[in-house]
Amino acid sequence: MNVRNTLVGLCLLLLSQFAMADIVVVANPKAGIRWLTRDDVVNIYLGRYRRLESGLTAEPIDLSGEPEIKAMFYRKLVDKSLAEINAYWSRLVFSGQTQPPQMAANTAEALRRVAARPGALAYVERSKVDRRVVIIFEFGDE
Amino acid sequence: MLKNLSLLGLLLPGLALGLAPSPANAQTEAESPDAHPTFFIRGFGTLGLARSSSDQAEFVRDLSQPRGIKGGDWSARIDSVLGAQANWQATPEVELVGQIVSRYRYDESRTPEVMWAFAKWEPDTRVALRAGRIGADFMMLADSRLVGYSYLAARPSTDFFGPLFFSHFDGADASLTLPLGKGLVRGKVFAGKTQEKASDVSGIWDTSGSPVRGLILDYSTGSWQFRASAARIRFSNDFPLAPLPDLLRSFGASGAAGELSTAGKASRFYSLGVVYDQGPAQVQGMLNEIHHESGLFQNSRGGYLLAGYRVGALTPYAGVSWWKSTSKNLATGLPDVPFASLNQTFDSVATASAADQxxxxxxxxxxVYPNVALKLQWDAVRGSSRSVFPVRAEQAGWNGRTNVISAVVDFVF
Structure with missing residues (x-):
């Protein structure tokens, strides 16, 4: 039936949207982070406070090469557009304060850097998470 | 290789080339695949056109500007800016930062000037020490007033930031950030000496070498940020008023002459600010109070409230601001006969710093794009005729009212 097919199609579409939107923050297992709160992630990514409980300095990574994922991450984290995030960093950078997150061209590079540096953090799609890293924050389950 | 070049040497060619490189291609390739880029060149700019309706006075962005705009003519004078910055993370703890800016200056030129040139040492993520030429963070957001892309409105409120003609000083600051409750508290102290000049119809006032110091306390939690700051400057030089002070002294009014001196006298700046930033909504409110020991400047209070709400790529905003000074009721003490014209000159100098608007x-x-913003703004300045400090070249008949329309393009790269 056409209607039924359409409905199933819609459901699949919605599911895929949810799956796409499932972004998690990962860290190096050596960082000793068990879990971060949303405030912790905001403080790290917006450069307000980057000291981890272990004393390590958090080194957040932005997925500059994947703007859809980046946009989705900041939308979910602080409900800001990428333009607003850019404006925010312009103020801090050009007044000589904190540096913005480092840039990674893609998820694979971000994961590789997290795996290589104990303080590195990155946001990636849950489906891309592998054994080199651990999930330390997920949206909607705080 | 980078170590052999001075920061300035790195910046100047960038400015000469029109700063073409984007942050991505300006990064040097790191030697190790896991080390991130450590050198960045970035830039910012504003191309701004504005017109002010009044014929009787020139509207300026702040008091560092010697001339403004008037008479309904469109002009790019007051808001247009071009800046470039180099950051070099020399070691994980040490960063060198240099910034050059070309803007409309006290001498009416746009000669590029070194805005910042400092070394920053972060022995710990909670502590930052900076030394060199650094931003004069006299009031909340005051150290990024030239980066139009970073703020919502076309320009920082003239009523609030107008009296602040300092952008930088040579010295040091230290800040400490600690978690407190659910938020973060940050304290910062700074001290140094200014290296700046201001100008007015009476001439150029060199404030170089004036000691400054101050402290800032911030608390941020969730969508809220609160700030209190206090700063002091002790002027090294007198404001150019010759021959008035000598004339006053020669007629025995040394007290009045002394009131007009600025050398050795302090001005104090206090400000309180609150920012609420939640998703598409942002609201800022700030208050300031400025006290001058010198009788040349009236004490003043100012404030602003600005609110905006983002709808897609568009953020409409509305605001109100004010700047009001209190007269010190100074007089020469000399009789009007035969000193009428001397008394009049003294009065006009003593009321030249009046603001009431x-x-x-x-x-x-x-x-428009992730790095480009277009702004259209209308400001209705409603003041009294005595409000002459915020404007330039006021003439008889200035009624304190003007309408300013601004169209600006802000960008960062």
Missing amino acids: TTYTLGARWD
């Missing part, structure tokens, strides 16, 4: 602002910011 409120500004209503409406505008919209359109984020």
Whole structure:
């Protein structure tokens, strides 16, 4: 039936949207982070406070090469557009304060850097998470 | 290789080339695949056109500007800026930062000037020490007033930031950030000496070498940020008023002459600010109070409230701001006969720093591209005729009222 097919199609579409939107923050297992709160992630990514409980300095990574994922991450984290995030960093950078997150061209590079540096953090799609890293924050389950 | 070049040497060619490189291609390739880039060149700029309706006085962005705009003519004078910055993370703890800016200056030129040139040492993520030429963070957001892309409105409120003609000083600051409750508290102290000049119809005032110091306390939690700051400057030089002070002294009015001196006298700046930033909504409110020991400047209070709400790429905003000074009721003590003209000159100098105005602002910011914003803004300045400090070249008949329309393009690269 056409209607039924359409409905199933819609459901699949919605599911895929949810799956796409499932972004998690990962860290190096050596960082000793068990879990971060949303405030912790905001403080790290917006450069307000980057000291981890272990004393390590958090080194957040932005997925500059994947703007859809980046946009989705900041939308979910602080409900800001990428333009607003850019404006925010312009103020801090050009007044000589904190540096913005480092840039990674893609998820694979971000994961590789997290795996290589104990303080590195990155946001990636849950489906891309592998054994080199651990999930330390997920949206909607705080 | 980078170590052999001075920061300035790195910046100047960048400015000469029109700063073409984007942050991505300006990064040097790191030697190790896991080390991130450590050198960045970035830039910012504003191309701004504005017109002010009044024929009787020139509207300026702040008191560092010797001339403004008037008579309904469109002009790019007051808001246009171009800046470039180099950051070099020399070691994980040490960063060198240099910034050069070309803007409309006290001498009416746009000669590029070194805005910042400092070394920053972060022995710990909670502590930052900076030394060199650094931003004069006299009031909340005061150290990024030239980066139009970073704020909502076309320009920082003239009523609030107008009296602040300092952008930087040579010295040091230290800040400490600690978690407190659910938020973060940050304290910062700074001290140094200014290296700046201001100008007025009476001439150029060199404030170089004036000691400054101050402290800032911030608390941020969730969508809220609160700030209190206090700063002091002790002027090294007298404001150019010759021959008035000598004339006053020669007629025995040394007290009045002394009131007009600025050398060795302090000005104090206090400000309180609150920012609420939640998703598409942002609201800022700030208050300031400025005390001058010198009788040349009236004490003043100012404030602003600005609110915006993002709808897609468009953020309409509205604001109100004010700047009001209190007269010190100074007089020469000399009789009007035969000193009428001397008394008159003294009065006009003593009231030249009077401010009494409120500004209503409406505008919209359109984020055209991720690094480009277009803003259209209307400001209605509603003041009294005595409000002459905020403007330039006022003439008889200035009624304290003007309407300013601004169209600006802000960008960062």
